[in-house]
Amino acid sequence: MNGHHLPGAATSFPALGTTATLLTTDHRTLTEAERILMDELAAIDSTCSRFRPDSELSRLNSAAGTATTVSELFAEALNAALRAAELTGGAVDPTVGRAVRALGYDRTFASLRPQDAVPLPTARPATGWRAVDWEPGTRRLVLPRGTVLDLGATAKALAADRAARRIAEAVGAGVLVNLGGDLATAGRAPHGGWRVGLADDHAATGPGPVVAVTSGALATSGVSVRAWRRGGQVVHHIVDPATGRSTEAYWRTVTVAADTCLDANTATTAAVVLGPAAQEWLERTALPARLVRLDGTAIRIGGWPDDPAGGPR
Structure with missing residues (x-):
């Protein structure tokens, strides 16, 4: 998904393992806007990245089983992840980190290498978000023990x-x-x-x-897009917490x-996990x-407009 606007100003740069694109309606504000964006992205990366051994998330995963007081930003990110789990009935669950690692997604996607000869390990369901002992008031x-948090389903969107x-x-x-298809506007x-x-x-033209x-x-x-081979199978980065495996592909893309x-x-993440049940679930959210099926046919719900004629993106 790409955002484009002819007046004003725009800039793009690599960030969080994807591409960050910034647009403003006033070109005079771009320099300050970019500084703020880079500051926010640096903060979320140092706090929530599972690809950095020095991130707060990595340190917390290493300390599983012991009580830790987290930073305010991590608390906000964890609250967001646990809220997502509750709203989706556990379809989006931050405790899938061990399963994601086992599938081979243990580094930034750009650094992944073919691992077709490596067998898939025995899948295990996620620990489950309700097992996380969290006190928001005191952080x-x-x-x-044994739980690995992965905030990938929510942290990038929170940063946007x-x-x-x-x-x-x-x-x-x-x-x-x-941020790689996670798009927020303000003003x-x-x-x-x-x-x-x-x-x-998101990088397509x-x-x-x-x-x-x-x-x-x-x-x-x-x-x-974020798919690779493992043990003779094609796997991808969206894990079903109930199985610990890449969710069975039913929708090619979902946009909300x-x-x-x-x-x-x-x-969108919940819809991919829910597969054929996603349409009914999304209709309840209003x-x-x-939603685009694997064969490219699309369905639209909740007042989504008909697809207009294509044009430059």
Whole structure:
């Protein structure tokens, strides 16, 4: 998913294992906006990255079984992850970290190497989010022994929300932050809205559906881009907590609009995990959504508009 806007200003750079794209409605604010975005991304990376041995998340995973007082930012990220688990009935669960590692996703996706000859280990269900001993008031955390937290389903979306809100407040312009398909807006949108192209891969170019975003957020999750081979099987990064395996591919991509990127991404990830049950579940949320089957056919629910003619994305 790509955000594009001709007036104003834009910049892109690698971040969090993906591409960060920043757009503002006033080119004079871009330098300050980029500084704020980079500050937010550095903070979320040092706090929530499971690919950095020095991150707070890595230290907490190593300390599973003992009580630890976490930082305010980690507390916000953990609250977001546990809320996502509750809202989705456990379909999005931060305790899937051991399963994700076992599948071979133990480094940034760009660093993954073919491991086809390596057999898949025996799958084990996630510990379960209800087993996390968490006291939000004191920020005291005790992870069950053997549990590995993975905040990948929520932390990037939280970073997009935080950055967009902070930038708009600081510079007084409309802003769009896109972190590899997790897209948040704040402030006044440009005339006609931010034009956002939808694709399986956020870095794709070419014709495709385009929607106008005037407020709120969009997120897209899918199984076709972050996939690799393991033990003769194609696996991907979205794990079913109930099985500890990559969820069975049913939807190629799911895109959801919501007030926050965190809510949008929670819904898209849950939909991929839920597979054929996703449509009914999303209809109950009343969130606009576009779900693309493996054969490329799309269904739209919650008032999602029909796909217009394709154009530049």
